[in-house]
Amino acid sequence: MIYVCRIDTGNRHIFDFADGIENVGSLSSVIEKQFKIEKSKQIMLISGGEEESPIYLIDKANVERREPPLVQTPLDSLSFDELKQEINAALLLKPSFQTLHNRYQLAIKVNDFDKNLHKLCQSLYDEQYWQYQGYLALIANLDDFISSFRxxxxxxxxxxxFYSNNVNNYKNLMKKKQELRHAHKVVVKKFRKFKTKALSEFIMFDFKFLLYNTPSE
Incomplete structure (x- = not known):
């Protein structure tokens, strides 16, 4: 199982490996298909921790917008006015068995409404919790990046x-290296001349030695 939490909405989604998710690329394709977020606009952060720690998803398109997107919650669809009118109407009923029955039914309705409201509030709390955790993961990631950069x-x-303090030494070293290279060329050139002259004199000496020391018949 892979848990993905959208930081912009706080919704946490569960993906199964059976959906063909094998690596980050395949997960990105699934996210693009399900949430309509282009791969180039997906930013995914991994936060260490428990096995169920989610991958936090950021929609770069929302970040680049001048104004944040409007996020509607299930609470927006609840109507408190209608229930309030029913309660006020029930309070005006005359004492009777029918009034007792109507108020009993209204109490059940209010209780169900309260349970639904509690469930929605808990859902919003969870979403804000995961958003908070996502922002902490984002800040931790930025801190690591800044620390590495520093x-x-x-x-x-x-x-x-080190180079600035030793730049003169490097220049002197390069100058000496050039001088040594020049001296080496001069030595090699003189050695070649000496070698050629010595070889020539040795050959002439050997020829004269053979010429004057060869026994006559």
């Missing part, structure tokens, strides 16, 4: 300061 920034600053 560590990288500090590392870059330290390397930059």
């Amino acid at each position: 560590k990288k920034e500090q590392a870059v600053r330290e390397k930059f300061d």
Whole structure:
């Protein structure tokens, strides 16, 4: 089971692996199909904790809007005025068995209305709770991102300061390296000339030695 909580509404939805959800990509496709949220507009945050900890879903399209979307709740569909009128009318009835019966039926209706209202309020409380948890997960994610960024920034600053403090040393080192390279070229050039001259003299010496030391017949 995968739990997905929409931060914009606070609704928590349950998805089964039997729906073909194998990875984040397939989950994103299911969300796009069910909630009509494009994949490019989906932001999903994973918060550690219990097994039933949900994946928090943010609709980027709502974030980019100038005004927040209007969210209707089931409480908007409840009518208190009608029930209030029935109660006021029941209070005006004359004492009788029929009045007792009518008030009894009205009491049952008020009790049912109260249960439904309590259920809706509990649902709204749960939605706000999950919204709150989602915002905490979002803040924690931002804190981790900022902390990671600051560590990288500090590392870059330290390397930059180290380089700035040693830039003259690097320049001198590069200058010496160039001087050594030039000296190496000069030495190699002189060595080649010496090698060629020495080889030539050695060959001439060997030829003269053979010429004057060869026994005559």
